[in-house]
Every structure is written in structure tokens, then in C-alpha cells.
Amino acid sequence: MENKPLLKVDNLRVSINVPGGVVRALNGVSFQINAGKVLGLVGESGCGKTVTCLSLMGLMKGQGIEVTGKVELNGKDLLSLSPREMRTLRGREMAIILQNPMNAFNPLVTVGRHFTETIKSHLPASEKEARQTAIGYLRRAGLPNPGRIMDQYPFQLSGGMLQRAMIAIAMSMSPPVLLADEPTTSLDATLRLQILGQIAILIKEHNTGVLLVSHDLGVIARLADEVAVMYCGYIVEMATAVELFNSPRHPYTRALMASRPGLKKKRINPIGGQPPSLINLDKTCPFFERCPGTERACLNYEMEPAIFSNGHLVRCAIYGTGRRKALKGLA
Amino acid sequence: MKWYIIMRLAGLVPVLLGISAIAFFLVRLVPCDPAEVYLRLSQVPPTPEMVAAVRADLGLDRPLHIQYLDWLHKALQLDFGLSFATREPVLAEIMRCFPATLQLTLASMALVLLISLPAGILAALYKDGVFDQLSRVLAFLGASVPNFWLGFMLMYLFSLKLDLLPVLGRGTAAHLALPAVTLAMSYAATYTRLLRTSMLDSLGSNFVLYTRARGLRERLVLGRHVLKNALLPVVTAFGMSAGHMLAGTVIVENIFAWPGMGMLCVSSIFNRDYPVIQCYALIMALIFVACNLAVDIAYRFLDPRIRLGGGR
Amino acid sequence: MTVKAVVIKLAGRKLTAACLFVVLALTLGGALAPFLAPNDPNLVDLGKKLSGPGPEFPLGADHLGRCILSRLMHGARISLGTAFLVMFLTIAASIVIGALSGFRGGLLDGLLMRICDMLLAFPSLVLALAIIGMLGPGLFNMMMAMVSVQWAWYARIIRGMVLGLKESGFVLSARISGASGPVIVARHILPNILSQIIVLSTLDMGWVILHISGFSFLGLGIQPPTPEWGAMLNDGRQFLRSNPSLMVYPGLMILMVVTAFNLLGDALRDALDPREIWGENGFGKQTSA
Numbered sequence: 048m049e050n051k052p053l054l055k056v057d058n059l060r061v062s063i064n065v066p067g068g069v070v071r072a073l074n075g076v077s078f079q080i081n082a083g084k085v086l087g088l089v090g091e092s093g094c095g096k097t098v099t100c101l102s103l104m105g106l107m108k109g110q111g112i113e114v115t116g117k118v119e120l121n122g123k124d125l126l127s128l129s130p131r132e133m134r135t136l137r138g139r140e141m142a143i144i145l146q147n148p149m150n151a152f153n154p155l156v157t158v159g160r161h162f163t164e165t166i167k168s169h170l171p172a173s174e175k176e177a178r179q180t181a182i183g184y185l186r187r188a189g190l191p192n193p194g195r196i197m198d199q200y201p202f203q204l205s206g207g208m209l210q211r212a213m214i215a216i217a218m219s220m221s222p223p224v225l226l227a228d229e230p231t232t233s234l235d236a237t238l239r240l241q242i243l244g245q246i247a248i249l250i251k252e253h254n255t256g257v258l259l260v261s262h263d264l265g266v267i268a269r270l271a272d273e274v275a276v277m278y279c280g281y282i283v284e285m286a287t288a289v290e291l292f293n294s295p296r297h298p299y300t301r302a303l304m305a306s307r308p309g310l311k312k313k314r315i316n317p318i319g320g321q322p323p324s325l326i327n328l329d330k331t332c333p334f335f336e337r338c339p340g341t342e343r344a345c346l347n348y349e350m351e352p353a354i355f356s357n358g359h360l361v362r363c364a365i366y367g368t369g370r371r372k373a374l375k376g377l378a
Numbered sequence: 379m380k381w382y383i384i385m386r387l388a389g390l391v392p393v394l395l396g397i398s399a400i401a402f403f404l405v406r407l408v409p410c411d412p413a414e415v416y417l418r419l420s421q422v423p424p425t426p427e428m429v430a431a432v433r434a435d436l437g438l439d440r441p442l443h444i445q446y447l448d449w450l451h452k453a454l455q456l457d458f459g460l461s462f463a464t465r466e467p468v469l470a471e472i473m474r475c476f477p478a479t480l481q482l483t484l485a486s487m488a489l490v491l492l493i494s495l496p497a498g499i500l501a502a503l504y505k506d507g508v509f510d511q512l513s514r515v516l517a518f519l520g521a522s523v524p525n526f527w528l529g530f531m532l533m534y535l536f537s538l539k540l541d542l543l544p545v546l547g548r549g550t551a552a553h554l555a556l557p558a559v560t561l562a563m564s565y566a567a568t569y570t571r572l573l574r575t576s577m578l579d580s581l582g583s584n585f586v587l588y589t590r591a592r593g594l595r596e597r598l599v600l601g602r603h604v605l606k607n608a609l610l611p612v613v614t615a616f617g618m619s620a621g622h623m624l625a626g627t628v629i630v631e632n633i634f635a636w637p638g639m640g641m642l643c644v645s646s647i648f649n650r651d652y653p654v655i656q657c658y659a660l661i662m663a664l665i666f667v668a669c670n671l672a673v674d675i676a677y678r679f680l681d682p683r684i685r686l687g688g689g690r
Numbered sequence: 691m692t693v694k695a696v697v698i699k700l701a702g703r704k705l706t707a708a709c710l711f712v713v714l715a716l717t718l719g720g721a722l723a724p725f726l727a728p729n730d731p732n733l734v735d736l737g738k739k740l741s742g743p744g745p746e747f748p749l750g751a752d753h754l755g756r757c758i759l760s761r762l763m764h765g766a767r768i769s770l771g772t773a774f775l776v777m778f779l780t781i782a783a784s785i786v787i788g789a790l791s792g793f794r795g796g797l798l799d800g801l802l803m804r805i806c807d808m809l810l811a812f813p814s815l816v817l818a819l820a821i822i823g824m825l826g827p828g829l830f831n832m833m834m835a836m837v838s839v840q841w842a843w844y845a846r847i848i849r850g851m852v853l854g855l856k857e858s859g860f861v862l863s864a865r866i867s868g869a870s871g872p873v874i875v876a877r878h879i880l881p882n883i884l885s886q887i888i889v890l891s892t893l894d895m896g897w898v899i900l901h902i903s904g905f906s907f908l909g910l911g912i913q914p915p916t917p918e919w920g921a922m923l924n925d926g927r928q929f930l931r932s933n934p935s936l937m938v939y940p941g942l943m944i945l946m947v948v949t950a951f952n953l954l955g956d957a958l959r960d961a962l963d964p965r966e967i968w969g970e971n972g973f974g975k976q977t978s979a
Contacts, residue, residue: 397812522900534931658819
């Protein structure tokens with residue numbers, strides 16, 4: 048079971064036509080998620096993390112948006128499903144936790160209604176049964192007095208409570224795959240650990256495969272089994288969590304780690320500059336202007352990956368271009 | 379909720395006093411002596427003695443603030459004096475015309491909803507499609523077309539050329555059709571666009587994304603989530619418009635000889651029947667204020683963030 | 691953004707350019723109507739009454755044998771002229787009152803704003819009708835009624851804008867360098883809010899024109915035989931069955947002008963969007979500096 052991936056993403060590309068040109072939001076993203084495992088996806092805001100989640104859910108829709116590649120869930124090709132099939136799949140086989148619980152809930156609809164309508168969209172349950180199920184899951188998500196919360200409106204709950212409610216809604220269908228898009232970003236530091244703990248317990252219970260998206264390496268380090276680092280719509284580095292944190296290879300990953308606050312550190316080193324505009328990227332490595340160690344090869348780099356013998360993937364011109372054997376010595 | 383309404387009503391007192399003051403002082407704008415006008419309308423030659431007698435009779439010889447308080451006192455007992463023209467109590471005159479105006483306004487409001495709800499929703503769902511473009515053009519024309527012209531054009535087409543509907547007057551439902559359409563047109567145009575905008579706001583919001591991410595049926599997404607939120611701003615605006623529509627009947631009534639308050643108002647202006655004009659303005663303002671109050675209360679009822687207090 | 695840039699931006703869009711053309715052409719045509727019109731708009735010739743279009747009367751003649759085209763052209767002069775005047779008076783009054791209220795504050799501010807509240811408690815059309823009713827029908831009285839109904843709304847908005855700018859850096863520095871209240875308002879505050887006032891008043895011009903011709907249609911505004919579009923509609927209503935063209939042309943004129951002003955107002959609002967003028971950080975432009 049461990050060997051067969053639940054979710055397999057291959058060469059996922061998203062481009063958005065805008066008046067000034069084409070925004071290449073995702074440029075050939077590939078990864079896979081196994082049951083009970085957590086893949087951490089880390090990167091600055093605007094690098095394509097949310098776009099990844101939305102395109103997996105089939106929600107990257109709109110004028111000028113083009114999604115290509117392959118997304119396989121339990122062997123089903125998601126991008127070729129009809130909207131109707133995709134609808135029944137969302138929430139049931141792949142659930143999502145959105146980043147800002149405060150505006151993810153409809154202010155005019157009670158929390159309970161959000162919950163029961165989700166259950167009833169997927170299962171033939173009566174309102175009463177759905178309510179009972181919902182209360183059970185709210186309790187398991189660590190919410191006190193779930194019966195009362197059911198009848199409350201989103202504005203009456205705190206961000207942390209709403210986030211727990213959202214997790215409860217997501218888990219109530221026991222989806223094989225859970226996408227958690229910055230699940231703790233809008234929360235207080237003290238709440239973060241609780242929520243992460245809650246997610247950890249639930250995924251263990253349900254043997255769920257998780258894509259955990261965050262800009263915070265600390266969050267990733269806590270839960271992820273494998274980590275992918277994203278920059279400008281590319282996965283620039285991917286390895287097991289232990290490998291990545293012990294020997295980061297991409298200069299961007301190193302810079303990310305250096306920019307983290309830590310107890311032993313004297314000072315934080317933020318990454319200088321801004322990522323380039325994603326409109327009409329040329330052949331220069333997108334990290335070129337911010338990179339401490341650039342070479343001539345960086346100016347004409349097609350972002351081919353270099354893969355080390357232990358499966359550690361890096362997209363950086365320094366490590367050559369995709370020739371596995373040449374890198375053995377370096378590794 | 380009960381307390382809210384009580385507080386809200388208490389807050390209306392200064393507004394009502396202000397309205398009454400304006401209504402009272404309106405008559406002061408009259409460039410000639412109302413007593414003289416009164417005598418002329420009564421076919422009595424205005425000799426100085428007669429004018430003085432009428433002034434005393436109407437209370438025009440007393441200090442202004444006494445006159446105001448006296449007038450207010452009477453107004454509170456629904457005594458707005460007698461019409462100069464008919465010698466009937468002013469309020470009775472106005473109330474006689476009120477049902478016709480109310481009928482016309484209600485019919486128009488129903489039409490506005492009937493047109494703008496589906497049109498606004500469709501325009502938003504098929505944004506930039508053929509229907510959206512068409513509704514954009516129609517909305518612009520609707521907002522710009524003078525209704526005193528539109529009314530005649532409709533009358534020409536449907537009553538004179540096609541002979542489908544009666545030309546003038548009030549009576550059957552057929553009589554109501556053209557005036558109601560004429561009055562409704564510009565509002566229907568405005569509300570179509572307003573609803574489209576708020577639908578698009580709602581459609582682009584995070585909570586709608588979340589409903590889709592949870593795999594809700596599109597019907598539920600639109601009905602329970604998008605539309606509910608999109609209608610909220612429309613409700614507010616609609617209450618305001620109700621007052622304006624009621625006032626806006628003046629022109630439409632005049633075109634179609636609809637025997638309502640607007641006709642009465644215009645003929646009173648020509649007759650210099652000041653008490654009727656004054657009372658008309660006062661009653662319209664009161665209705666306007668009442669509509670706004672109703673909207674506030676309805677809004678409270680519809681939006682739990684306001685109803686249950688707090689909110690962030 | 692300079693005036694030139696705004697004009698270029700507006701003219702760049704075909705529809706807006708067309709609206710600008712309509713407004714300018716009618717303003718110019720109206721202003722020059724005495725020279726351009728083929729006939730005297732008030733010359734009654736009962737022998738030619740209701741005659742159709744021909745070389746003498748390009749659009750035909752009305753029930754008194756007057757040239758419809760000439761009356762329409764003179765009508766542009768009167769309708770637009772009156773509307774511009776009403777708008778100008780309204781803006782002037784509300785700038786004085788709004789600036790006074792916002793800049794001085796205190797008791798005066800409270801008093802003026804309460805008066806505004808009272809006026810705004812009435813539906814505008816009703817109050818205008820009542821004022822005309824008391825003053826009596828006529829052009830001047832109608833203008834007075836419209837100004838006294840409209841100023842309160844503008845005064846409130848202008849007061850808000852003045853309040854917003856009162857504490858801004860450049861006003862404070864002008865104060866420190868000893869400029870007096872009226873000078874600060876005129877030299878430093880007004881230039882900054884003028885573009886927004888222009889947008890508002892352009893958006894409102896359609897409303898003003900509609901109401902002027904509406905009142906005139908009811909016989910409460912501009913009186914016959916003056917060739918005003920609304921009054922012309924009123925003249926023509928008895929001939930709707932036999933000669934609908936008497937009513938079609940003036941109505942189309944109103945429709946065209948009002949549409950042009952509404953579209954122009956929208957385009958102006960887009961072009962002068964403060965976010966664009968002031969840039970991302972909000973400190974791009976200070977006309978007073």
C-alpha cells in the first residue's frame with residue numbers, strides 16, 4: 048500500500064492570460080503523496096502554493112486560465128473528469144482546509160449548516176443524522192460544546208475555533224487526500240501547535256495522505272515526511288524531510304532556512320529582493336537576481352532537475368542539468 | 379430587537395421635528411400673502427379688511443414660533459387645515475388620492491423585482507456574455523431615458539398603434555400596465571446592474587470558493603450562498619428606492635391621467651393651494667423616513683452579524 | 691496625472707470619445723444656435739402648421755408652424771445652459787458650505803450638517819416640487835428649487851473630503867507657514883478635491899437635465915413658448931396620435947444628452963480613480979505643492 052501513491056501529480060502547468068501577457072503560475076510541478084504521509088510544500092507567498100491546491104481540486108477556472116498535465120487520484124485522471132464527477136469528488140475524496148477561516152465561512156449561514164450541507168451533498172443523510180455526525184466530528188476536533196457551535200454564526204467564533212470546524216468538516220468524509228493550505232497562518236502562535244497536533248492525530252486515524260502547504264518551515268518540519276520547496280511555480284528542491292533539513296542544496300532553500308528566526312541565531316537573514324514577475328519569464332533562472340552564488344549557466348537554464356542517488360531533487364544550474372551520474376561525486 | 383426598534387424610533391424624533399419645521403417654513407417661501415391667495419380662490423375681492431380678517435382666521439398674524447407650535451399641535455392631531463381650492467380637509471383630499479399612487483408604486487416595485495432579479499443574476503452568471511452586454515446597454519438606456527417621454531412612446535405603441543391597452547385613467551389592470559412599466563423602467567435598469575455587481579462580488583468571495591471546495595451542488599452554492607449574500611445590499615437600496623418611486627409617480631400620473639397624489643400635487647401647485655402642497659411634502663417625507671426605518675429593521679433581521687451584535 | 695493625460699485616456703475609448711463629442715457638439719451647437727438654426731424658433735406661421743420635413747423645415751413644423759429643428763437647437767442652448775447653471779450654483783454653494791463646515795468644525799459644522807440631514811430626509815423630487823409649489827412655476831424658481839434640494843448632498847461629500855485633507859501634511863505645513871483659512875482652502879484643499887467634484891457633477895448632470903425637462907414638461911419650469919425639450923414634449927402631447935414626431939425628436943435629444951453625460955461620468959470616474967492618481971502609496975500627487 049505504501050508503494051502505490053494515492054495522489055500522483057505529473058508535470059502540472061497553469062498559465063493565466065492577463066492583459067499584459069501570460070502569467071506562468073505553475074511550471075511542470077510533479078510530486079506524489081502516499082497514504083498516511085505528509086508532503087510539505089513550502090515557499091514564499093505568490094510562488095504558486097495555493098494555485099497548486101486549487102488546480103488539484105479543479106477549482107482553477109476562469110477566463111484565460113489553462114491547466115495542463117496529469118493529476119491522478121487512486122488511478123483516476125482528475126483533469127479529464129466532467130465537472131459533475133469532479134464535484135462529487137471534491138470534499139469526499141479530496142478535502143481542503145483553506146488558509147483564512149475567518150472569510151471562508153459564509154457570514155450569513157450558521158456553522159452547523161455549513162457542516163450538514165457538506166455531509167448531505169455527499170451522503171444520503173437526513174438533516175438530523177447529518178447534525179449528529181457533525182457534532183461528533185466537532186467534538187473530536189477538540190471543540191467544546193459542539194451542539195451550541197452548530198447554531199452559531201461564523202462571526203461568533205474565534206479564528207482558531209473556525210479552523211477546527213473547517214478541519215472537522217474536511218475529516219468528516221474521511222477523504223483519502225487532504226490539502227491543507229496554510230492551515231495555521233492566520234492563527235496565534237499558541238493555537239498553531241494545537242491545530243497542527245489535531246491534524247496529526249486525525250491523519251493518523253484516517254490514514255490520510257496530506258499536502259501541507261505553508262510558508263513556515265517550522266510548521267513543515269513538525270509534520271512533513273517529505274518536503275517540496277516551491278519558487279516561482281517550480282519545485283526547486285524536493286527530498287525527505289530529514290534529508291532536506293540536514294543538507295539543503297538549493298540556494299533558495301538555504302536562504303529560506305537562514306531567514307528563519309531561531310533561538311541559537313544571533314540575527315535573521317532575510318532573503319533580499321523580490322521574486323520576479325511571473326509574466327513572460329525568460330530563460331534566466333528565476334532566482335538569479337537574489338542568488339548569492341550565480342554562474343554563467345544560470346542565464347540560460349531551462350530548470351531541468353538534478354536528481355541525486357538518494358532521490359534528492361534539485362533544480363539549480365550549479366548541479367548540472369539532469370545528468371544523474373555526474374552528480375554522484377557531489378552527493 | 380424590541381429595544382433596537384424603540385431606540386431607533388426615539389432617534390427619529392429630531393428628524394421628524396426637522397421635517398415638520400421644513401414643511402412649515404415652506405409656506406413662508408410664498409412670495410405673496412397667502413391670505414390674499416385664499417380670498418382670490420374664494421372669489422372674494424381682497425379688500426384690506428377682508429385680508430386682515432383671513433389673516434387672523436388662519437393665524438398668520440401671530441409670531442412665527444407660535445404659529446409653528448400651533449401648526450404642529452394640529453398636525454399631530456392630523457389636522458392640516460382646509461384646502462384653499464375645495465374647502466375640504468387637506469388630509470382627506472390626499473388620502474382620497476393615496477390608494478391610486480400606492481397601487482401604482484407597488485405594481486412598479488413588483489415589476490422592478492420581476493425584471494431585475496432574473497436579469498441581474500443571469501448577467502452575473504454569464505458575465506461578458508451576450509445577455510450581459512445586452513443588459514448593460516439596456517441598463518444605460520433605462521437610466522437615461524426620460525420617463526415622461528418613455529410613457530408617451532409606450533402609449534403610442536401599445537394604445538394608439540396596436541390598440542392593446544387603454545390610453546388614460548385608472549380602473550382595470552390594463553390601465554395599470556403602462557404607468558407601472560414607465561415608472562419601473564429606470565429602477566429595473568439600475569437594480570439589474572446593482573444585483574449583477576453584488577452577485578459578482580459574492581461569486582468571487584472566499585466563502586463561495588469554500589462551498590465549491592466542499593463539493594456542494596451548484597444549485598446550493600448559488601441559492602444558499604451566492605444569492606443570499608448578494609441580495610443584502612440590494613435590500614437596503616430597494617427600501618430607499620421605494621420612497622423615491624412613490625415620489626416619482628408625479629410625472630407618470632401626469633402622463634396617464636392617473637388620479638393619484640402626484641396629479642393632486644401638480645394641480646395644487648397651479649391652484650396655489652399651499653396647504654395641500656405642504657401636506658403632500660410632509661406625508662411623502664414621513665413615508666420616506668418610514669421606508670428607511672423598515673429597511674434598517676429588515677437588514678437587522680437578515681444579517682446575523684448585526685442582529686446578534688458584536689461582529690468583528 | 692495631467693489634464694492632457696486624462697483627455698488622452700478618455701478619447702482613447704471610442705464610446706467615451708463619442709460621448710465627449712455629443713456633449714461638446716450640443717454645447718457648441720446650442721451656444722451658436724442663433725447663428726446656426728435655419729429659422730426663428732418662435733416664428734408662428736399657422737399656415738404651415740404640422741407640415742412635414744422639407745427644404746424649409748428639415749424636421750418639419752410643429753402645431754404652430756414653428757421649425758422643429760430650430761427649436762431643438764435652441765432647446766439645447768436652454769436645457770444645457772440651465773443645467774450647467776444649476777450645477778454651477780449647486781457646486782459653488784456646497785463648496786462654500788462644505789468647506790466652512792469641514793474646516794471650521796465645531797458648532798457651525800453641527801448646525802450646518804443638521805440642516806443637511808433635514809433636507810436629505812425628504813425625497814429630492816418631493817422637496818423640489820414643494821419649493822416650486824410655494825415659489826410658483828417658472829425658470830428661476832425651478833433653478834432655485836433644484837439648487838436648494840441638491841446642495842445638501844454635495845456639501846456633505848465636500849465636507850468629508852475637506853476633513854480628510856485637513857490633517858494631511860501639506861495642509862499642516864501651509865498652516866505652519868501662516869496661511870489663513872480661506873487661503874488654505876482655496877489654494878491647497880480645493881485643487882485636490884476638484885477632480886472628484888468634477889466626476890460627481892458629471893455623473894449628476896444627467897439627473898439635472900432630466901429634472902429640468904421633467905419640471906418643464908409638467909409646466910412647472912421653463913414656460914412656453916421658450917423652446918425647451920421638456921416643454922416641447924408637453925406641447926406635442928395632444929398631437930401624439932396624428933404627429934408623433936413632435937414628441938419623438940425632443941425625447942431623443944434628452945435621451946442622447948443624458949446618456950452621453952452618464953457614460954462620460956462613468957469614464958471620468960474610471961480615468962480619475964484616486965488609486966490611479968495617487969499611485970500605490972497614496973502620495974503621488976499634490977497639486978498644491
